[in-house]
Amino acid sequence: MWNRLIKDEKGFTGLEAAIVLVAFVVVAAVFSYVMLGAGFYTTQKSQEVVHTGVAQASSSLAPSGDVIVLGGTDLTPDPDVPGIDAITFYITNTAGGTAVDLDKTIITYTDIDDFKTQAHLETAGVEDGAWTYEGIIESSSGATNLVEKGEKYKIELSLLQVGDADVPANPLGLATKPVVNEKVKIEVKPPEGAVLILERTMPPSITAGQYYTVY
Structure with a gap:
């Protein structure tokens, strides 16, 4: 039940x-x-x-053309030793790369005696930084501080020391300038993307006022 x-x-x-x-x-x-x-x-x-x-x-910057150095003399430790006063190189935008703002880019310089870094000071309101840029090939509608597709810019890095003529107000502050056969490395660090690295060896002989292509 x-x-x-x-x-x-x-x-x-x-x-x-x-x-x-x-x-x-x-x-x-x-x-x-x-x-x-x-x-x-x-x-x-x-x-x-x-x-x-x-x-x-991925990097949005690539080298475009030769790296050229300007001969001068080193101030320390011997003012008669030939040295390099400036380095000029050219950059462009990689295929498919995004635009790079040079105002926010940092350049690092390294040699046997020095390791120096500087942003583009002129655009930050500080006059005469150690490096400047100039558009060689620019698009008609683009901003002057942006490296865009098809554009080419010249970067000039001053290695002048305090005591040289026309030294920038904010030099890199090198202990010594690069001399003959010295290897230097320049790193261009954009705000986004991989670093562009240029490594070059200074010429075997240097004369003040002369330009040299280095490899």
Whole structure:
């Protein structure tokens, strides 16, 4: 008698079955929505990481033309030793690269005696920084401080020391100028993207006032 009462499901109507079914469907829908949302969020973050990584790993600058140095004399430790007064090089935008703001770019200079870094001070309101830029090939609609597709800019880095004529107000502050056969490294660090590195060896002989192409 008792067993028949326990197993008797005559009171379980269709309405109750529908309520239970709806409850299951709602729970499954909510769970699916949460899982899909988490999946979409993870996919979006993965895409952002990949795009950021590509932007940081790829460079938007490339050398364009020769690296030219201007001969002079070193002030320390011997004023008669031939040295280099300035380095001039040219840059352009890589294929598919984003525009580079030279106003926010930093240049680092390294040789056997020195390791110096300087931003473009003139655009920060400070007069006569150690390096300047000039557009050689510019687009008609582009900003003068942006290296964009098809453009070419000249960068001139002064290595003058305090005591030289026409020394910039904010020189790099080198201990010594690079001399014959000395290796130097210039790093152009844009606000975004990989660093452009130029490594060159100074000429085997230097005469004041003469220009040399270095490799």
